[in-house]
Amino acid sequence: MFKVIIAIGVVLLVIILLTLFRIGTLVNVVKGTNKEKVGSSNKINAGLLLLFMFVAFGLFFWYSIVYFDDYTLPQASEHASSVDFAFWLTMGLTGVVFVVTNVLLFIFSFKYQHKEGGRGKFYPDNTKLEILWTVVPAITLAGLVLTGLSAWNNITSKASDDAEVVEVMGYQFAWGVRYPGNKDAELGAYDYRLIDASNQFGIDLTDENSYDDFMPLELHLPKGKEVLMKIRARDVIHSVFMPHFRVKMDAVPGMPTHFKFTPNKTTQEMRDELGDPEFDYFITCTEICGRGHFSMKLKVVIEEPEAYEAWKAEQPTWLKLNEDYLEKVPAEKRELAKIKAGIEDNTETEASL
Amino acid sequence: MATADIHITEGEHDHDHDHHGNFWTTYVFSTDHKMIAKQYLITGIFWALIGGTLSVIFRLQLGFPDADISWLKPLLGKWITEQGKLDPEFYLALVTMHGTIMVFFVLTAGLSGTFSNFLIPLQIGARDMASGFMNMLSYWAFALSSVVMFVSLFIETGPASGGWVIYPPLSALPQAVSGSGLGMTLWLVAMALFIVSQLLGGVNYIATVINMRTHGMSFSKLPLTIWAFFLTAVIGLLSFPVLLSAALLLIFDRSFGTSFYLSDIYIGGEALPNQGGSPILFQHLFWFLGHPEVYIVLLPALGITSEVVATNSRKPIFGYKAMIGSMLFIAILSFVVWAHHMFVSGMNPFLGSVFMLLTLIIAVPSAVKVFNYLTTLWRGNIRFTPAMLFAIGLVSFFISGGLTGIFLGNSAIDIQLHDTYFVVAHFHLVMGSASFFGMLCGVYHWFPKMFGRMMDNRLGYIHFWLTFVGVYMVFFPMHYIGIAGYPRRYYSFTNFDTLNSFSDLNMFVSIAAIFTFTAQLVFLFNFFHSIWRGRKATANPWESNTLEWTTPVVPGHGNWPGEIPKVYRWPYDYSKPGSKEDFIPQHIPFSMTPESNLPHENEMIKLEKEEDVNVVVVDDKKGH
Ligand code: HEM
Ligand SMILES: [Cu+2]
Ligand SMILES: [Cu+2]
Numbered sequence: 001m002f003k004v005i006i007a008i009g010v011v012l013l014v015i016i017l018l019t020l021f022r023i024g025t026l027v028n029v030v031k032g033t034n035k036e037k038v039g040s041s042n043k044i045n046a047g048l049l050l051l052f053m054f055v056a057f058g059l060f061f062w063y064s065i066v067y068f069d070d071y072t073l074p075q076a077s078e079h080a081s082s083v084d085f086a087f088w089l090t091m092g093l094t095g096v097v098f099v100v101t102n103v104l105l106f107i108f109s110f111k112y113q114h115k116e117g118g119r120g121k122f123y124p125d126n127t128k129l130e131i132l133w134t135v136v137p138a139i140t141l142a143g144l145v146l147t148g149l150s151a152w153n154n155i156t157s158k159a160s161d162d163a164e165v166v167e168v169m170g171y172q173f174a175w176g177v178r179y180p181g182n183k184d185a186e187l188g189a190y191d192y193r194l195i196d197a198s199n200q201f202g203i204d205l206t207d208e209n210s211y212d213d214f215m216p217l218e219l220h221l222p223k224g225k226e227v228l229m230k231i232r233a234r235d236v237i238h239s240v241f242m243p244h245f246r247v248k249m250d251a252v253p254g255m256p257t258h259f260k261f262t263p264n265k266t267t268q269e270m271r272d273e274l275g276d277p278e279f280d281y282f283i284t285c286t287e288i289c290g291r292g293h294f295s296m297k298l299k300v301v302i303e304e305p306e307a308y309e310a311w312k313a314e315q316p317t318w319l320k321l322n323e324d325y326l327e328k329v330p331a332e333k334r335e336l337a338k339i340k341a342g343i344e345d346n347t348e349t350e351a352s353l
Numbered sequence: 354m355a356t357a358d359i360h361i362t363e364g365e366h367d368h369d370h371d372h373h374g375n376f377w378t379t380y381v382f383s384t385d386h387k388m389i390a391k392q393y394l395i396t397g398i399f400w401a402l403i404g405g406t407l408s409v410i411f412r413l414q415l416g417f418p419d420a421d422i423s424w425l426k427p428l429l430g431k432w433i434t435e436q437g438k439l440d441p442e443f444y445l446a447l448v449t450m451h452g453t454i455m456v457f458f459v460l461t462a463g464l465s466g467t468f469s470n471f472l473i474p475l476q477i478g479a480r481d482m483a484s485g486f487m488n489m490l491s492y493w494a495f496a497l498s499s500v501v502m503f504v505s506l507f508i509e510t511g512p513a514s515g516g517w518v519i520y521p522p523l524s525a526l527p528q529a530v531s532g533s534g535l536g537m538t539l540w541l542v543a544m545a546l547f548i549v550s551q552l553l554g555g556v557n558y559i560a561t562v563i564n565m566r567t568h569g570m571s572f573s574k575l576p577l578t579i580w581a582f583f584l585t586a587v588i589g590l591l592s593f594p595v596l597l598s599a600a601l602l603l604i605f606d607r608s609f610g611t612s613f614y615l616s617d618i619y620i621g622g623e624a625l626p627n628q629g630g631s632p633i634l635f636q637h638l639f640w641f642l643g644h645p646e647v648y649i650v651l652l653p654a655l656g657i658t659s660e661v662v663a664t665n666s667r668k669p670i671f672g673y674k675a676m677i678g679s680m681l682f683i684a685i686l687s688f689v690v691w692a693h694h695m696f697v698s699g700m701n702p703f704l705g706s707v708f709m710l711l712t713l714i715i716a717v718p719s720a721v722k723v724f725n726y727l728t729t730l731w732r733g734n735i736r737f738t739p740a741m742l743f744a745i746g747l748v749s750f751f752i753s754g755g756l757t758g759i760f761l762g763n764s765a766i767d768i769q770l771h772d773t774y775f776v777v778a779h780f781h782l783v784m785g786s787a788s789f790f791g792m793l794c795g796v797y798h799w800f801p802k803m804f805g806r807m808m809d810n811r812l813g814y815i816h817f818w819l820t821f822v823g824v825y826m827v828f829f830p831m832h833y834i835g836i837a838g839y840p841r842r843y844y845s846f847t848n849f850d851t852l853n854s855f856s857d858l859n860m861f862v863s864i865a866a867i868f869t870f871t872a873q874l875v876f877l878f879n880f881f882h883s884i885w886r887g888r889k890a891t892a893n894p895w896e897s898n899t900l901e902w903t904t905p906v907v908p909g910h911g912n913w914p915g916e917i918p919k920v921y922r923w924p925y926d927y928s929k930p931g932s933k934e935d936f937i938p939q940h941i942p943f944s945m946t947p948e949s950n951l952p953h954e955n956e957m958i959k960l961e962k963e964e965d966v967n968v969v970v971v972d973d974k975k976g977h
Contacts, residue, residue, distance in 0.1 A: 010871055082765065105745065120734045121733075134717060142713075148709055294441070
């Protein structure tokens with residue numbers, strides 16, 4: 001269908017243009033070409049520039065205002081407001097400059113269009129003016145740098161020791177998440193050479209910390225608690241992007257990265273706010289990574305801390321789901337592994353741990 | 354006055370050379386800078402069409418995700434799936450080739466290659482480039498590079514598809530994406546040749562500007578175009594070798610088992626032996642070129658605009674010294690801001706702070722340039738030639754796109770905006786469209802000098818208006834899409850329920866893109882039609898001051914039939930109070946313009962007399 005529309009459009013355009021061109025040439029011939037320095041076209045173009053300005057600004061303001069809620073994302077983390085503040089402050093300042101300079105550009109063009117017998121003003125420089133408009137932007141920008149810096153330093157500062165730790169790993173073409181487990185709060189060691197079809201994370205089973213690690217299919221996080229997200233990649237570079245949380249960090253093979261943030265709205269709260277019962281938070285990938293780049297989506301659930309803890313307690317450990325890997329556990333640690341992994345539900349031994 | 358320049362301008366040379374060339378030496382293996390410039394221009398136009406077509410194809414996918422595009426099968430073959438959809442890997446290949454072609458082949462080679470070659474000798478008063486032979490080699494290295502890149506579009510595994518920034522490991526591992534096989538190899542070979550071409554050209558531009566200026570053409574009298582080309586060449590010379598080294602290490606990683614960029618990788622069911630490399634290293638090396646590259650693309654456009662705006666406002670460019678100063682400052686700073694592309698790459702956040710500071714500093718000279726353009730228009734007597742309209746369009750894009758750079762340079766804001774459509778909007782306005790307009794502006798303005806004929810003005814106006822409106826329609830909406838969080842290089846957004854609210858806007862953008870692309874056919878028609886059928890040009894159709902307009906309408910080999918004119922004044926004596934005409938070309942001595950001289954200029958008359966008695970003025974305005 002739209003093939004046809006395009007084809008018709010193109011044909012029409014070509015016809016119109018050729019006609020105009022032909023008329024133009026004929027008119028030129030009749031008038032005798034180019035006697036005057038500028039023709040009537042000068043006025044037309046000047047007028048069009050002015051018209052363009054009004055229409056374009058009209059559309060700009062209309063869309064920006066009417067669709068505001070569509071293109072702005074709600075905030076779901078504590079630092080989101082500082083990012084958004086820097087954004088809107090910059091928007092305010094540059095917005096004014098955007099309008100003023102563009103208006104001047106078009107107004108000057110219109111107002112100082114060629115007049116027969118007129119002359120430009122010989123005005124090669126004005127040092128005071130130039131200093132002024134070097135210094136004013138410099139000061140304004142310094143202000144922006146400062147707001148940006150304070151937000152940035154705050155966001156990238158070290159996570160507190162009791163932050164909730166979770167690992168996110170990007171691979172072609174999905175995300176894996178790993179929790180340190182319910183028995184210890186430490187992520188187990190890993191080595192990429194240990195990766196295989198079941199051991200997607202390359203978990204090193206000689207490390208005791210790995211026995212209780214679990215890998216659910218969704219990322220759950222508690223509301224109001226600081227989260228330290230450890231990020232890595234297995235094959236190529238990916239990038240963790242959680243737009244509602246203003247979180248983005250590349251996942252780089254061979255170089256673990258991290259991002260710290262505090263979610264402050266549960267999924268349910270966000271659903272209510274948006275009036276969309278289907279809404280879910282997500283992680284998506286923002287570094288080109290191959291064929292499935294656009295489809296690397298992982299559901300994120302933010303819950304009240306109690307619900308979160310309950311969910312966590314229910315999660316089976318990886319080792320429990322893959323009992324044959326017990327073989328890889330060194331013989332002397334196997335008992336411990338079974339207990340930590342919840343394979344042997346021995347409360348007595350557990351208590352003695 | 355600077356008299357230290359030594360000139361190689363024996364007037365006897367050349368007269369009899371220009372008639373002896375055969376077809377091959379005149380049009381193909383020419384060493385004449387004007388012919389080489391045209392070769393660059395035509396090749397650039399060819400690439401622009403290819404690059405534009407690629408973007409239209411991927412815009413079809415984005416704007417009409419549900420459409421059946423099997424009708425493209427004759428063109429794309431197996432890259433259209435059974436269901437009549439674009440193959441996702443081919444989508445990435447299209448994006449990659451589009452970016453590479455536009456940035457390097459159109460706006461670097463097509464812009465600098467055309468105008469540096471054409472204008473440097475003509476505007477500084479030289480018979481040709483310092484080395485015509487090197488110049489020829491430069492073009493042919495580019496042509497060879499073009500052939501390799503073009504061939505890569507048609508190979509079985511598809512062209513490179515890791516984005517124009519070709520970050521490893523994606524670009525290093527054929528297992529990761531099929532474009533990283535032979536396609537990537539060809540990409541690297543083509544870029545290596547391309548860099549060779551740039552270096553040959555750059556050395557030549559620099560040598561020519563430094564050594565071959567005509568008598569009196571001191572650096573403080575150079576047109577801003579030449580300043581821009583000169584600084585661009587310097588930037589290129591310093592940064593392209595770094596890209597070459599980055600590419601070389603990548604070649605080693607790909608083919609010789611080294612691990613510069615590779616570490617801890619498990620892919621395609623096996624763990625690779627590489628350890629200890631760093632993908633971030635590549636990013637540093639790449640952006641050390643990559644950021645200066647945006648100025649390599651932009652500065653020539655700004656130089657061209659300065660010249661065109663002054664000429665058509667009939668006013669001196671406001672703040673000539675400040676314009677040079679800001680270009681110098683931008684050129685220097687462009688080397689210390691590269692890591693603003695890497696705020697969220699995992700780099701140390703402290704570095705992020707430093708690069709944020711440096712990046713926002715670079716906004717100041719850019720702002721100064723805008724204010725100077727505006728003041729140049731103020732109280733002018735403006736003639737809207739097509740070139741002038743494109744110059745005004747450039748200034749508008751430069752403002753609109755430049756301002757969004759202030760967002761992206763702020764590391765805190767960049768957390769959210771990095772790699773979203775906001776970035777696509779930003780760089781298309783400030784670098785893509787602005788430079789593209791600079792290029793068109795230059796073509797319209799210097800067409801008479803290139804081909805001895807005029808382009809049709811009316812078609813020029815139509816072309817301008819369709820393109821100007823079209824570009825804003827294509828790229829402005831992308832800001833909203835970006836603020837809403839849409840990542841770039843996405844084959845489709847249909848997976849994202851919450852991100853799926855912009856299908857209308859995406860469709861609008863796609864239609865606008867097709868519209869804008871089609872509008873370029875007006876230009877093509879005008880351009881080629883005018884080469885043969887255009888109205889005959891006069892010697893100085895825009896009443897401009899620079900030296901190129903003192904040559905014959907179609908300058909031959911050696912540019913000036915007689916002696917090269919000497920230069921007495923800066924290039925911006927427009928509407929000088931007292932003078933009869935509203936322009937006084939650079940080669941008119943002050944002794945001939947007593948009515949308009951400023952006090953300190955009257956002093957110069959004495960010097961003029963001492964220096965040389967037999968000034969030959971080759972100009973029809975001798976009467977003033
Ligand atoms: C017909 C006009 C053009 C259209 C419709 C267009 C459209 C686009 C779009 C939509 C993308 C992003 C695709 C994605 O991220 O999925 C893109 C990427 C890009 N475009 Fe354009 N563009 C045009 C002209 C230009 C020009 C003149 C330049 C010159 C600088 C340019 C340079 C780039 C670059 C460098 C990229 C990034 C490629 C990458 O992500 O690797 N484009 N273009
Ligand atoms: Cu990815
Ligand atoms: Cu940059």
